[in-house]
Amino acid sequence: xxxxxxxxxxxxxxxxxxxxxxxxxxxxxxxxxxxxxxxxxxxxxxxxxxxxxxxxxxxxxxxxxxxxxxxxxxxxxxxxxxxxxxxxxxxxxxxxxxxxxxxxxxxxxxxxxxxxxxxxxxxxxxxxxxxxxxxxxxxxxx
Numbered sequence: 727x728x729x730x731x732x733x734x735x736x737x738x739x740x741x742x743x744x745x746x747x748x749x750x751x752x753x754x755x756x757x758x759x760x761x762x763x764x765x766x767x768x769x770x771x772x773x774x775x776x777x778x779x780x781x782x783x784x785x786x787x788x789x790x791x792x793x794x795x796x797x798x799x800x801x802x803x804x805x806x807x808x809x810x811x812x813x814x815x816x817x818x819x820x821x822x823x824x825x826x827x828x829x830x831x832x833x834x835x836x837x838x839x840x841x842x843x844x845x846x847x848x849x850x851x852x853x854x855x856x857x858x859x860x861x862x863x864x865x866x867x868x
Contacts, residue, residue: 750841
């Protein structure tokens with residue numbers, strides 16, 4: 727039996743004590759939103775997009791570099807934070823390079839399905855963000 731298709735969007739919110747917000751969404755992305763300084767917001771992790779092709783014509787890998795820009799606007803008295811994504815460049819690199827491993831890190835750690843829950847765990851003086859997805863995967867973030 728195939729699961730019912732679900733509407734795209736945010737699936738879970740985790741407000742932080744200092745006013746920031748973490749969101750998990752159906753696009754498998756985990757985002758940090760800074761409500762006071764939108765330009766400090768960022769994508770914690772996210773997948774490569776379906777149209778991305780990592781094979782470089784000259785061999786090796788061609789890794790897309792996206793630029794995420796965050797801003798705020800006022801809509802009928804409510805401040806709204808916006809994310810805009812654009813393809814910045816394509817970097818060609820060899821499969822074993824340190825640079826390639828660093829660039830791909832954000833894509834390797836992504837959930838396999840929509841992020842549905844988040845919680846903060848404090849143990850032994852260490853704080854971790856826990857996130858889980860619709861596929862049953864649980865990830866711990868430091």
